[in-house]
Amino acid sequence: MIMExxxxxxVYDIVNRIPYGRVTSYGAIAQFLGSKGSARMVxxxxxxxxxxxxxxxxxRVVNRNGLLTGKRHFSGNDMMKELLKSEGLLIEGDQIINxxxxxxxxxxxxxQE
DNA sequence: AACTTGACGGTCA
DNA sequence: ATGACCGCCAAGT
Numbered sequence: 001m002i003m004e005x006x007x008x009x010x011v012y013d014i015v016n017r018i019p020y021g022r023v024t025s026y027g028a029i030a031q032f033l034g035s036k037g038s039a040r041m042v043x044x045x046x047x048x049x050x051x052x053x054x055x056x057x058x059x060r061v062v063n064r065n066g067l068l069t070g071k072r073h074f075s076g077n078d079m080m081k082e083l084l085k086s087e088g089l090l091i092e093g094d095q096i097i098n099x100x101x102x103x104x105x106x107x108x109x110x111x112q113e
Numbered sequence: 114a115a116c117t118t119g120a121c122g123g124t125c126a
Numbered sequence: 127a128t129g130a131c132c133g134c135c136a137a138g139t
Binding site: 118125 | 128129130131132133134135136137138139
């Protein structure tokens with residue numbers, strides 16, 4: 001029997017590949033996963049990473065505008081922002097200024113397995 | 114089994 | 127540019 005990876009694990013695999021100092025979007029990951037995933041599903045999957053013992057860089061996933069929409073799911077008020085700033089991202093409010101420049105698209109970087 | 118709720122994104126007024 | 131709607135689909139209630 002071929003065990004297919006669960007949706008969660010597929011998302012984790014991609015997020016784990018986001019390089020230090022780079023970011024991607026929920027939609028980009030969803031697109032990479034194909035019809036099996038909508039952007040909402042990606043967010044939902046990341047929500048369960050806090051139960052995982054793995055260290056998944058979920059802070060490197062933002063919405064398509066480079067806005068830190070998931071900041072509330074991190075401990076503290078600005079944990080997500082601080083993590084990204086420490087990686088060289090320029091952030092004003094909850095908006096990544098150099099988003100386009102730092103954007104990492106799995107559809108381009110990960111051609112196929 | 115039905116209804117609501119999202120770490121979203123694209124479209125349209 | 128801003129805001130409302132709708133599709134997405136698993137989980138929780």
